[in-house]
Amino acid sequence: MPDAAAGSGVWFGPDHQHNISARVPGETQSNQAAEVYAVTLAAGAVPKHTPLHVVTDSKYTLDGLTVNLPQWEDCGWLGVANAALFQEAVAWLRSRTAVTTLRWVKGHDGVPGNEGADALAKRGAGMPDVVGVEALPPSLRKFLPIGAKLAALTQAKAYRWILNLKDKGRCVTSERNALRVVAAVSEDLHCPISENRLWRAFRSKDLGRKIRIFLWKSVHDAYRVGQYWRNIPQCEHRATCDACGVEESMEHILTECDAPGQRIIWQLAWTMLERAGLKLPDVSYGLILGAPASSLNENFTTNPSAGTNRLYRIVLTESAYLIWTLRCERVIQLENDPERWRPPKAVARAWLACIRKRMNVDWMLTRVKTSSRKSMIDIRSRGPVKT
Ligand SMILES: [Zn+2]
Structure with missing residues (x-):
């Protein structure tokens, strides 16, 4: 019904300060949606480390969160009514660290809590519309599996799921x-x-065009590395990193590979950033790809300014891109022949040249605007690189 309005109620006790009345968000205004949403409200209202006992008269919600849940998740929630509301409730419940129980009671049967919740829900239905369902924050989304289980899908379902x-x-x-x-x-x-900020940051003019493409393609797994070659006859061997004997991936190339490249480059990059007053966690694939969207606070830098963030972004992304180009040189031009690979000192020289070139560009741009040399940093080599 277009003018339907549904409300949810959570009852903690008579006139309890934590009792909740709320209008159900989104377009589906039904009793069932309201019953599911009430679980989210309850889980959000009670601290994660405090036991929570949910008593509901909704068999639909109870079965959904217990009996049907594994099957719904396996099928990627295909065709499940109120899927977004159920997912939200599941994420909240899974984020809890204390005991959580769910119990069914008969509705409209004089049970005080049930009657109380009913009255609160009626009040919720009279509240103003809530437009759209808010996206779950990443801290909760991590509790939900992404995708669908291949074994649980028929071809027809898989096709519908992809179309979806x-x-x-x-x-x-x-x-x-x-x-x-x-x-x-x-x-x-x-x-x-947010994800939106990440996607916007990949278009930032702070980054060169090659770097922007590199980051964008990496997040889309669009490079032909590792798994890509597995199903291509006679090319299966390309899936494996020759230096390490494991399946290659962009993460492996940028942060794990033993071939001369990533380890030396990150060592140099971190030394340089430490000299500029940054105290950073260990490098990771997430930090590299997220660098364009990152802002460092005072926990990680003595000088949290736009200039420091710019330096951080440039050094991380330029270093990552150099590691990738050196890997391509090694595998394609030098045909994976260890005798011809660049020795560690040559890798270090390549990194210095790359950062110096980029910094000079940055300095020229800054100089035009402010006639200041503040953005210059000392990037001279300080002795041999340990590997
Ligand atoms: Zn490797």
Whole structure:
């Protein structure tokens, strides 16, 4: 019904200060939606470390959160009514650290809590419309599996599921990678960012065009590395990193590979950033891809300014891109022949040249605007690189 209005009620006790009346968000205004939403409200109102006992007269909600949940998740929530509301409730419940129980009682049967919740829900239904369902914050989204289980899908269901995703204009892999980056930046740098901010940052003019493309393609898993070669006859061997004997991936190349490259470059980059007053956590794939959207606070730098953030972004992204180009040189031009690989000193020289070149560009741009040399930093080599 277009003019329907549904409300949820959470009853803690007679006239209890934590009792909740709320209007159900979103377009589906039904009793069932309201019953599911009440669980989210209850889980959000009670601290995570305090036991929570949910008593509901809704078999629909109870079965949904217990019996049906594994099957719904396996199928990627395909065709499940009130899926967004159920997912929200599941994420809240999974984020709890104390005991949570769910119990069913008969409705409209004189049970005081049930009658109380009913009255609160009626009041909620009279509240103003809430437009749209707010996106779950990344700290809760991590409790929900992404995608669907292949074994649980028939071909027809898989096709419908993909069409469903296309309707939403997003790709599962990119979404998963972006969430991972958002979580890494939010947790490791205490800098909460949204997915939108991340996508916008990839278009930042602070980054060169090649770097922007590199980051964008990495988040979309668009480079032909590792898994890509697994199903291509006669090319299966390309899936493996020759230096390490494990399956290659962009994460492996940028942060794990033993071939001369990533370790030396990150060592140099971190030394340089430490000299500029930055105290950073260990490098990770999430931090690298999230660098354009990151802002460092006083926990990580003695000087939290736009200039410091710019330096951080430039050094991380230029270093990552150099690691990638050196890997391509090693694998394609030098045909994976260890005898021809660049020795550690040559890698260090390449990094210095790359950063110096980029800094000079930055300095020239800054000089035009402010006639200041503040953005210059000492990037001279200080002795041999240890590997
Ligand atoms: Zn490797």
